[in-house]
Amino acid sequence: xxxxxxxxxxxxxxxFGAELDRIRADVVAGRGAADARYIHTVxxxxxxxxxxxxxxxxxxxxxxxxxxxxGMLTTAKILENMELGHNILHGxxxxxxxxxxxxTTWEWDFPSPAEAWKHTHNHLHHTYTNVVGRDRDLGxxxxxxxxxxxxxxxxxxxxxxxxxxxxxxxxxxxxxxxEADAAIAGRKSPRRLVADAAGLARKALRQFAKDYVFxxxxxxxxxxPCLLANLTANTLRNVWAHTVIFCGHFxxxxxxxxxxxxxxxxRGEWYLRxxxxxxxxxxxxxxxxxxxxLSHQIEHHxxxxxxxxxxxxxxxxxxxxxxxxxxxxxxxxxYRQYASTWGxxxxxxxxxxxxxxxSQAGPM
Amino acid sequence: xxxSTSSLLAGRLTDRILSVAxxxxxxxxxxxxxxLIDPLLSARHPAGRIVAVRPEGPGAATLVIRPGxxxxxxxxxxxxxxxxxxDGVRHWRTYSLTSPPGGPGTALTITVKADPRGRVSPRLxxxxxxxxxxxxxxxxxxxxxxxxxxxxxxMVSAGSxxxxxxxxxxxxxxxxxRQPGCLDVVLLHSAPTPQEGLFRVELRDMAARLPWFRFRExxxxxxASHAGPAEAAPPARRLTVADITGLCPDWHARETWACGxxxxxxxxxxxxxxxxxxxxxxxxxxxxxxxxxxxxGTPGGHVRFARSGIEAESDPAVPLLVTGEQAGVPMPYGCRxxxxxxxxxxxxxxxxxxxxxxxVHGEPGxxxxxxxxxxxxxxxxxx
Numbered sequence: 060x061x062x063x064x065x066x067x068x069x070x071x072x073x074x075f076g077a078e079l080d081r082i083r084a085d086v087v088a089g090r091g092a093a094d095a096r097y098i099h100t101v102x103x104x105x106x107x108x109x110x111x112x113x114x115x116x117x118x119x120x121x122x123x124x125x126x127x128x129x130g131m132l133t134t135a136k137i138l139e140n141m142e143l144g145h146n147i148l149h150g151x152x153x154x155x156x157x158x159x160x161x162x163t164t165w166e167w168d169f170p171s172p173a174e175a176w177k178h179t180h181n182h183l184h185h186t187y188t189n190v191v192g193r194d195r196d197l198g199x200x201x202x203x204x205x206x207x208x209x210x211x212x213x214x215x216x217x218x219x220x221x222x223x224x225x226x227x228x229x230x231x232x233x234x235x236x237x238e239a240d241a242a243i244a245g246r247k248s249p250r251r252l253v254a255d256a257a258g259l260a261r262k263a264l265r266q267f268a269k270d271y272v273f274x275x276x277x278x279x280x281x282x283x284p285c286l287l288a289n290l291t292a293n294t295l296r297n298v299w300a301h302t303v304i305f306c307g308h309f310x311x312x313x314x315x316x317x318x319x320x321x322x323x324x325x326r327g328e329w330y331l332r333x334x335x336x337x338x339x340x341x342x343x344x345x346x347x348x349x350x351x352x353l354s355h356q357i358e359h360h361x362x363x364x365x366x367x368x369x370x371x372x373x374x375x376x377x378x379x380x381x382x383x384x385x386x387x388x389x390x391x392x393x394y395r396q397y398a399s400t401w402g403x404x405x406x407x408x409x410x411x412x413x414x415x416x417x418s419q420a421g422p423m
Numbered sequence: 424x425x426x427s428t429s430s431l432l433a434g435r436l437t438d439r440i441l442s443v444a445x446x447x448x449x450x451x452x453x454x455x456x457x458x459l460i461d462p463l464l465s466a467r468h469p470a471g472r473i474v475a476v477r478p479e480g481p482g483a484a485t486l487v488i489r490p491g492x493x494x495x496x497x498x499x500x501x502x503x504x505x506x507x508x509x510d511g512v513r514h515w516r517t518y519s520l521t522s523p524p525g526g527p528g529t530a531l532t533i534t535v536k537a538d539p540r541g542r543v544s545p546r547l548x549x550x551x552x553x554x555x556x557x558x559x560x561x562x563x564x565x566x567x568x569x570x571x572x573x574x575x576x577x578m579v580s581a582g583s584x585x586x587x588x589x590x591x592x593x594x595x596x597x598x599x600x601r602q603p604g605c606l607d608v609v610l611l612h613s614a615p616t617p618q619e620g621l622f623r624v625e626l627r628d629m630a631a632r633l634p635w636f637r638f639r640e641x642x643x644x645x646x647a648s649h650a651g652p653a654e655a656a657p658p659a660r661r662l663t664v665a666d667i668t669g670l671c672p673d674w675h676a677r678e679t680w681a682c683g684x685x686x687x688x689x690x691x692x693x694x695x696x697x698x699x700x701x702x703x704x705x706x707x708x709x710x711x712x713x714x715x716x717x718x719x720g721t722p723g724g725h726v727r728f729a730r731s732g733i734e735a736e737s738d739p740a741v742p743l744l745v746t747g748e749q750a751g752v753p754m755p756y757g758c759r760x761x762x763x764x765x766x767x768x769x770x771x772x773x774x775x776x777x778x779x780x781x782x783v784h785g786e787p788g789x790x791x792x793x794x795x796x797x798x799x800x801x802x803x804x805x806x
Contacts, residue, residue: 084780095511103459110456113447150764156506156513156789158558159458159468162764162791166450181763265449273446329760363762 067384069325075384076327082376084364086369087154095155097368101142101348102160105150109135112292113274119284132292134349137299141351143353146367148173149181153364170233170263175255179236185363186206189308189315189336197306197315198222199231200240203407205315210410217408221305228297233259299349302397303340310338310399312389327345334381339374339390346393347371357388454493462487462556463491469559474530476553480618483536483583484548485521490531490559497524497562500587500680500707503533504560504788507543507551513558514543515788519586520562521622523594560788566680566707568594574606574677577671579691581613581662581683585621587707588680592636596629606635609671611663613683615644625709639670662687664694675700682707689771690719724798728752729771729805738797742778743768744793752806761795768793771801 066076108131115128144167146152152160166173179195187193191207198204202221203214224231237255241247270289278285314335321332340346340354347354347370355370358377365373381388391399457469463472471488478484497503503520505685506513518533525531535731537548568591579589590612599606614620620640630638643660644681662683668674675698681691688706695704726737726746735750736744744766747754757765767790774785783799784791791804 080779087780090511092511095508106451106459150767153764153767153790155511156515156786158506159455161790163767168450177765182757183763185759185762186760261451265446269447269449276552277447326760351755364764392702 067331067386069327071384072327072331073325075380075386076325076330078380079330079361079377079413080326082373082380083365086362086365086373090154090366090369094366094368095157098143098147098152098155098160098366101138105143107136108132108138114348116281116285116288117273117278118281118283119278119288125288126282129288129291132288133295136168136292136296137349140296140300141303141353142348143167143351144173144369144383145351145353148177150364151366154366168266170229170259170266171236172262175236175259176232180236185360187321188333188360189313190321190332191315192316192318195235195238195240197332199235200288202404204309204403205407206411207315207317208407210407213238214408218404221401221404225298225301226294228301229293230263233263300395303350303353305400306340306393306396307337307353309403310389310391310396311403312387312399313338331386333357334377334386334388336360337389338396339388340396341390341392344371357390378391427495447463460602461491462558463489464550465491466493468497469495469561471531471559473551473553473555473557476551479534479621480623482539482619483534483621483732485532485534486547486551487530487532488557488559489528493562494527494531496527497531498567499523499591501562501564502587503531503562505533506558506567507547509543509546515560516543516784517560517563518789519583519590521586521589521593523590523597532587534583534586536621564707566682566705567591569645572606575673575677576608577667577674577677577679578604578608578610579608579612579662579667579679579681579683579687581687582615583621583709584682584684584707585612587682587719589622592626592629596633599635604635606711607637607677608635611639611641611662611667611670613641613643616642633728638774641666645731665688667691668694678703678705680705680707682709724801726798726804729803730806734759737802739776739797740778740798741797742794743775743791743796743798743802743804746798747793747804747806754806756794759794761792764792766793767791771803771805774799775802 112128112133112135115124115131119125119128120152144165147165148162148167149162150162153162155161158164162177169176183195184194189197189205191197191205198208201224202217203210237252238247239252239331242249242252270293271286274289275282275286316332316336321328324332334357337356337360339357339408340350342350342354352367352370353359355367357375358365358369358374361377362373378388378390380386425485441453452467454465454467458468458470462468462470463731467602469491471490471494473486474489475487476484497520499520501520502517504515504517508514518535520531521534522530523531535547536554537545539545562658564587565718572595578591580588592608592610595606595608605657610626612620617623617640620642623640629636641662643662671677679691679695679700681688681704685708688708692701692704692706695701704769724737725734726743727734729749731752733747733750733752735746737746744754744756744759748756751768755766755768758764759766770785770789770791771787774783775791775796776783778795778797785799793804
């Protein structure tokens with residue numbers, strides 16, 4: 060496999076890159092009051108839902124209150140992680156110059172501290188997207204997602220790990236961001252690991268105590284239903300985030316790359332890799348907001364620092380450009396991409412020889 | 424119970440409640456919710472609301488601002504960083520406080536002169552409406568009135584340099600009403616025309632009422648504007664050190680505060696220095712870094728890394744990250760291609776150019792992606 064799409068000359072690739080640069084420049088030049096209003100509205104709605112949901116759960120002994128409260132809190136937690144936390148920590152809203160909505164000051168409702176996540180996600184994952192051996196997100200160090208990753212008997216059970224990871228995704232990501240594997244390999248000092256673990260423990264304790272101790276205690280007679288509601292909200296959010304994120308890079312048509320392929324990569328080639336290494340999801344505008352606009356994973360990977368509310372409009376332009384240059388653009392409805400992702404998890408659970416028998420249907 | 428005791432107790436109770444609420448709001452703070460109800464309730468991101476805009480002659484206005492819960496007060500002479508939202512972007516500027524320090528909730532004032540080439544000051548002077556909310560930074564600067572004030576003072580200002588001195592004078596007026604003999608203040612102020620002299624009516628009234636205050640004005644363009652183009656450029660008419668020592672012969676016996684253009688301040692500093700009186704001179708410069716047009720051949724600049732004290736010359740084509748690393752500064756870094764925001768550094772002074780777009784930015788306090796920005800002027804970075 061080559062990094063370049065076969066019939067594109069280096070000049071065509073750079074032309075394509077220049078076209079994407081223009082798309083980016085147009086959005087940057089047009090950012091303004093309407094965008095600022097958008098993110099402030101999402102923040103207000105999210106905090107309103109969270110406060111309202113918590114209030115309803117204080118009397119969650121009443122089943123309607125439990126249902127409404129759990130629904131509101133789940134939606135609030137999804138918005139908070141996906142459309143707010145993920146995107147603000149990417150620096151998408153830094154241009155507003157607002158210290159209250161800024162990648163350097165924001166902290167999110169997730170056990171992994173923002174600093175730790177910014178390193179593994181913004182730096183490692185977004186720079187080395189889908190490069191085997193460099194992008195740890197390619198299987199999160201426990202799953203085998205590419206033929207280029209070496210098979211191990213432990214991978215036989217990877218469908219089980221993937222399924223078990225979904226409901227506890229937030230804790231999985233928190234442990235993953237510690238990069239204990241890097242410490243074992245000697246790429247991270249033990250002292251740094253201990254410091255990061257202490258930081259995680261501090262934050263995780265507060266997160267845990269809030270949802271499973273303080274709010275249930277405040278609910279008095281509704282303590283148990285309140286605790287169950289918080290557990291439900293966190294679990295639903297985890298399953299949702301896991302689903303959207305796995306569909307962003309793991310559907311069957313998404314490519315992986317080798318370290319040799321990215322050596323001396325130009326800006327145009329980098330763009331090309333981001334497109335080939337990502338997949339979009341189709342849906343309504345509410346669906347896009349609840350996915351944190353990660354349903355526009357391709358646009359997000361091309362321009363991770365553009366405000367998320369603009370991805371929908373530039374998706375048409377990016378797709379048109381891809382069509383002009385004959386570059387594949389992977390997109391589909393959630394159910395199809397999710398099924399395809401699971402197909403891939405199952406396929407690579409098996410070693411190379413068996414896997415070849417199964418993979419005749421699609422290009423790998 | 425006196426009102427102050429009850430408000431103190433109420434304040435403590437609020438703090439106690441908020442510290443409990445913090446456990447529930449984590450990882451946010453209760454302020455993040457209060458700020459949605461009214462930005463003035465947030466102490467985490469202090470804000471103030473404009474309650475009145477008073478014109479101060481042509482091209483200047485005083486903004487009366489009611490500060491919110493997060494306002495920590497100021498000292499006379501300090502300046503205030505204000506965050507003004509224009510087209511979705513918050514621009515930070517600093518203006519001298521012209522009101523005397525007051526208790527919590529007391530309105531404060533800043534006086535802004537519109538710079539016709541500027542983006543923020545014309546909006547503040549001509550367009551901003553009462554009710555607008557501004558973010559407030561903590562009051563800053565050590566150009567302040569000591570407590571107690573020295574008995575004999577000389578104040579020298581030109582143009583909008585009068586603003587911090589006005590804050591000091593109003594503070595003196597508030598605390599030392601009319602007793603003769605306790606204080607002796609001379610103010611020498613230079614403005615282009617009488618109409619453009621800020622606070623002129625108030626200063627003349629003070630001079631008439633207060634035995635301890637003398638006010639001398641100088642207008643640099645009065646005659647020239649009547650006399651025609653031959654005298655249109657009047658550098659010689661500007662306030663000079665000779666004027667100052669002539670108008671205030673006992674200058675060396677006074678503690679001196681000066682605020683104005685760099686040329687005037689440099690001359691004053693040299694004169695006071697040669698008289699061995701540097702310790703009795705306080706100066707304040709308004710920071711103005713003229714932008715340079717972007718384009719090929721744009722000169723880079725000298726970069727100072729403030730915390731490490733390291734300095735380096737920046738190549739206009741080389742990112743600041745590389746310049747810093749080559750000079751041995753422990754620079755934070757990430758993707759090195761403008762994607763991950765792992766390399767953000769606070770800009771203290773100067774202007775930077777985006778290597779991707781060629782655009783030039785530069786607001787003190789803004790954060791710069793050092794991997795895709797280079798210097799567009801002499802620069803100071805906070806690392």
